[in-house]
Amino acid sequence: MESVNRSGALPRGGAEEVARVARAMLSELDDVLQTIASRVWQTVPGYSQFLPDRQELTARIRESVLNVVTCLLEWREPSPGELARSAGTGERRALQGVSSIAMIQSFRTAERVLLEELQGWCNRMQVRTATARACRAALLRDLDSLERSMLDAYTHLQIQIEADRRLSEPRLFRRLAAGVPIDTTELEELAIAIGVADPDRTEFVTAAVRLWPAPDGTPIDRVTADQVRHRVVAELARSLGSTALSGVVEETGQPVVLVAVPWDAEPEALMLDLARALAPISECSITAGIGDRCTGLATLGTSCRQALAAAGVAGDPGEMHLYSDTLLEVMVRRESALARQLVDRYLGDLSGELLVTLRTHLDQRLSLRATAAVLGVHKNTVSYRLRRVEELSGLDLRRPRDLSRLVVALEASEQLSAGQPAGQQP
Template sequence: MPVTEDVQRVARAMLKDFEALMSAIVDRVWQTVPPYSTLLLERGDLADRIRENIHNVMVCLLEDRDPNPEELARCARNGERRALQGVSHAALIQSFRIAERTLSEEYTGWCSRMQVRPSHARAGRVTMIEMLDRLELAMLNAYTAMQQQISASNLLTEPTLFSRLAIGSPIDAAEVEELARVLGLEDTDQTRFVAVAASLAGDADPAAIERVRHHLVFRLTSATGATTLSGTVHIDAGPIALLALAWPGSSADIVPVVEQAIAETALRDPVRAAVGEPRLGLAQLNMSCRQAIQTLEIVDDTEPRRAVRYVDTLLEVLAERENNLLRELRARYLAPLGADLEETLRCYLDTSLSLAATATALHLHKNTVMYRLRRIEELSGVDLHDPRDIARVVLALDAS
């Protein structure tokens, strides 16, 4: 039955007074469902999710239409998020029922005040509840799928194994055979494996890292079709999630998959990720794990929700490993220059050896830049036209 005009007027009025409606619903859910107030959830986060669902329902009622795929997808992501946050299935259903009852009471009150014909009001209420039920079903289906994946990822969690992989220990033959069975692979010697490490951008909370791990296992498995092993390991900076999966492509190919996963709103906290190089054979997985971790340790200033490859940070990794060598490079090539010449050299290299771009960036005349570059070559002994000398200077600058 089409939504009548008088019911549409009620929907329009309720949307205009939406904040009061939201306050009534959120207050009742927060106070009535114990898990919400006892879990590490923010009231604002709960309000945002309820707001989205109730707003969808009222807009659909006003426009006399069903929830569209985008609205259902947002509701599904909300279900995934609740699963990751540890909200129970019973609490999820109870919160929906309380929101439904409160919305129904508010709607009935508005219909009475606006003198809506009783038969129209009843039909509008039925339509409104049907819309809310569709959103609830989308959320519960996604919640259930995420819960199943969390259970599966717990079965595939290898804390002892990943703790050893994190420090570069090899996998012995017996472990290779067992992991091959778990992963459903017959020939692990000819299969390439890649490791992904992830951490929170801020202070690392073990419970939050676990949510990150579950989320990434679900997303990587869904996107690649490969079983994903995972574990939480501790490094100097705190706990991180470490994952491993069979991957036939390059590290560049998996970066977009990882970035899409860590960019999703189901992860409330900004996440950084690093990707090791794929290694042939499960016995070589430790190398990819170490690469991912080493990369993660040196990308603290990387923009959150980005994934960085090990091969893109080789200079930084070398700088981290070879402190004595880099001290010698700094002393040999940078110490004689002074601040102004070092700034000029850094800018010249950052602008791909462009004289004009360096002059513009430093607000200098091109002749001044040319003079400074000659002085740099004289004082440091480098030839800025020799790729090998440039590589040495880049290392020295990167470590300074």
């Protein structure tokens, strides 16, 4: 059965009145279509951005409006074929990237215009109130049926698209991050996923967000990591206006969210947007790193590994590091054995009090007065402790080369005390 008849829903003689109104509306269909299309194109965000031209929008509106008015003329509900065509429009919009909210807004616009048109003809033709009321209700029900068919098809296809993207994008991105080559076809898939027209010349910056267990020791599972990934990507897309490439990898037993965005500014300019994206995340402790800018999707692997290295630098929760600012820290993290040798060689004989004094002295730019003020001791006490540091380490704090050795050893000590196994230098 192609349609459902609505006989019995009208008062006696109402079918003839409805048919007259429907024929009148069909006679001015072009004017109604232009009104609806203009309002949708000008007021509903999304259509002018994603549709190739306004003619395509007008053609789809014509199809829906003609369906509804024809249903009134024949006093029946939309047929399966008409609902299928509406579903086809929903699938088309999903592929074009038009949002479901935009589609709902366009239907509401069409609904208002059609109701105005219907009421005007009912008034001019002196249609009885009961008939006009039944006609209005039928029009709304038919529009709802077409809209529901369209949105169901849209949602179904959108789920498939997202599933395909989740399966391919993170997988390929993980391979890039690991330095595994991917072929040209796969690079093109990634470019399509993030809307990059020129994957060979577009510049990118990669950020790594390392997720640490909560204070109660509860580990971060993969589901939570993916939730964080989606939230970060959504926030960056909102603030930057571009889609980010993303994935989750594991480093030293902890999940790390990797995000790459098209970016033609300096890497540090991304820090504010990344901090804003991370601000609402409270279920885990986070440190982040940002790699150097690279050109072309094929070179993303290097930026990924740089971001991972920067995110692994010891620091307080919430800290964000640029790779270019953490070269020393990355260097001492290359091998835990080397870090341990540095600590044993230069710091092994220093007591806790001497280490605190040395760190404070370095933080205070080698000022005895400032060091004493921070520690709450006399300058002579600081001088004595620093002489002991020199005696026990065999280094001279007045020689830049010896001073640099202590700085590197202290950095190695911090990395080791943070309990972070050494990673690979990018």
